[in-house]
Each structure stands twice: as structure tokens, then as C-alpha cells.
Amino acid sequence: MKIGLIGTGNMGGILAEAIADGQGIYPSNLYVTNRTLSKAEELKRKIPQIHVCQTASEVITNTDLIFLCMKPLDLFPILNDNQALFTDDKCVVSITSPISVEQLETIAGCSCVRAIPSITNRALAGVSLVTYGKSCTDEWRKKVDELLSTFSSPVEIDNSITRVASDIVSCGPAFFSYLTQRFIEAAVSNTGIDHDTATILSANMLIGLGELLRKEFYTLPALQQKVCVKGGITGEGIKVMEQELGDVFDHLFEATHEKFREDLEAVKKQFN
Structure with a gap:
């Protein structure tokens, strides 16, 4: 099987590297292009065996499975x-959330899939969100699932939860990176710890937390109970978070869903 990637920006590049590292196919079976070809050439310097094509049509012609890795309004053309x-x-396969498989099927006369990756896939970890179109054959379902499984845990989702699932899986790493960065900055500002040490400690704390959850030693509530001893220091910190965070995450999901609705309307005009 030969795989094409049209778009080698942030997620397209990550996807290419994850496919190569996950050994789902030989890198020599990977064909890529980008509107700015220098970005595709930059990717080739990282993965020398891949083929850089001059145009999207060249990628499509030479491959069997084509990933469209671009912004929503750039996909229709x-x-x-x-x-x-x-x-x-x-x-x-489209990797952008505002475009449904049903919309893909109105133009492409082949098997259609939406697969939303995460930056965590670069570490051959995390989830990829999958929605198969009615046109997608059983053979292609199996091939796509097997490929995604080489660098992620594919989770099939209904179209109705696309945005919130993407917020958690795809946007979540950025949200929690931001929180961690603020956590580190506050530690540096309010104590004698230096930034590098605080960063190392925080990064390893997150890695350890991930391992605890992955190995199912604790659920999130059980972990908090285990660390938060009655009358202890952790409890005082949790109280502050309860008071200060308020409805921040409610507002976060409200904002992402409002932007999603705007994108849906813009895409709808193109496909109609």
C-alpha cells in the first residue's frame, strides 16, 4: 500500500513521522506534497526515503490511501x-473536524474516512478519532484501522461528538501544556526554584501521572484522594483551584464549539 499526504504543516508533518516511526509501511511508500514545497523538502530531510511530489494530483495518482492534512477551507478545492x-x-482521509465524511462523499467517488490525530501520536501514543463513511469498504476500514493502530489507539466516534472529542484528544495537549506552563511560572515567581528545575520536575510529574493512569493503578478521583491527605498541604492547594478555576472549562468548551459552528457554516457554503 502506498500512502499520500497532501499538506505537511504541523499535523501533516507529525502524521508522516508517526507513520514512518510506527513502521506501518516502508517510508519509501510515502508520497507527500505541500503548497509551499520547501516544507515538504524539510520533511524529506528528516525521512530521506519519502517521495516529494510537485502537485496534489501527483500524490493522488501514485498512492492508494490519501490523507488531506490542511485547513478546512483549503480542502474543498x-x-x-x-x-x-x-x-x-x-x-x-480528512484530518479536519469541520468536514464530515458525508461531505467528502459528495465529491470523492471512493472510500471516505475522517481521522483526527493528536500531537501525542508523534510519540506513538494517544488516541486518533475515526469516523467511517457509508462508502468505506470493509477492506479499507481494516487497512485504515491497522495503520492508525501502529501509532495510536483508534477510537471510532459518532459525528455528533466530533468537536468535544477533538477538544479532548487533539486540543487537550495544548490546553494542559498551557496550564503546566502557568504552574511552572507561578512556582518560579513565588519561590526560590529556577525555571529549568521546575520544568524538569513538572514534565516528569506529568509522565509519572500518565503511567499511573495507563497502568490503571488509580482513577483520577482515587488519585486525588490518595495524595490529598485530610488537613494536609495538597488539600489547601485543591481549595484554591476550586475557588479560582470556577467555570473556566465550561467557557473553554463554549468557545471551541462556537468557533466550530463558524467553521461548519463556512465549509457548508463550499460543499453546497
Whole structure:
């Protein structure tokens, strides 16, 4: 199987590196292109065996499974301009949440899938969110699932929870990185610890926390109970968080869903 990636920006590049490191295919079977070709060439310096193509049509022609790794409003022109190349033996995968598989199917006459990756996939970890179109054959379902399993845990989701699931899986690392950065900055500002030491301690704390959850030693509530001894220091910190955080996460999901609705409307106009 030959795989194509159209778009080698942040997520496209991460996806290419994850596919190569996960050994789902030989890197020599990976074909990539980007609107700014220098970005594709930069990726080739990291993975020398991949093929850099001049155009999207060249990628589609030479591959079986094509990932569209671009912003929502940039995807429609690629589909529309190359419609005849998406023959029924191929499979096209969009990695952007505002575009549904049903919309892909209105243009591409092949198996259609939406697979939303996460930056955690770069470490061959975390979840990828998958929604299969009605046009997707059982053979392509199996192939896509096997490929995603080489660098992630694929979770099939219904279209109705696409945004919130993506907030958790795909945006979540950025949200919690921001919280951790604020945590580190507060430690440096209020105590004698230096920034590098606070960063090392915080990073390793997060890695350890992840291992505790992965190995299912504790649930999140059980972990808090275990650390938060009655009358202890942790409890005082939790009280502050309860008071200060308030409805911040409610507002976070409200904001992401509002932006999602705007994107849906913009995409809808293109596909209609």
C-alpha cells in the first residue's frame, strides 16, 4: 500500500513521522506534497526515503490511501480540482473536524474516512478519532484501522461528538501544556526554584501521572484522594483551584464549539 499526504504543516508533518516511526509501511511508500514545497523538502530531510511530489494530483495518482492534512477551507478545492482521480479503489482521509465524511462523499467517488490525530501520536501514543463513511469498504476500514493502530489507539466516534472529542484528544495537549506552563511560572515567581528545575520536575510529574493512569493503578478521583491527605498541604492547594478555576472549562468548551459552528457554516457554503 502506498500512502499520500497532501499538506505537511504541523499535523501533516507529525502524521508522516508517526507513520514512518510506527513502521506501518516502508517510508519509501510515502508520497507527500505541500503548497509551499520547501516544507515538504524539510520533511524529506528528516525521512530521506519519502517521495516529494510537485502537485496534489501527483500524490493522488501514485498512492492508494490519501490523507488531506490542511485547513478546512483549503480542502474543498483539492477535492474538487482532482475529483476524477479519486477512483473507487482508493481511500481518502480528512484530518479536519469541520468536514464530515458525508461531505467528502459528495465529491470523492471512493472510500471516505475522517481521522483526527493528536500531537501525542508523534510519540506513538494517544488516541486518533475515526469516523467511517457509508462508502468505506470493509477492506479499507481494516487497512485504515491497522495503520492508525501502529501509532495510536483508534477510537471510532459518532459525528455528533466530533468537536468535544477533538477538544479532548487533539486540543487537550495544548490546553494542559498551557496550564503546566502557568504552574511552572507561578512556582518560579513565588519561590526560590529556577525555571529549568521546575520544568524538569513538572514534565516528569506529568509522565509519572500518565503511567499511573495507563497502568490503571488509580482513577483520577482515587488519585486525588490518595495524595490529598485530610488537613494536609495538597488539600489547601485543591481549595484554591476550586475557588479560582470556577467555570473556566465550561467557557473553554463554549468557545471551541462556537468557533466550530463558524467553521461548519463556512465549509457548508463550499460543499453546497
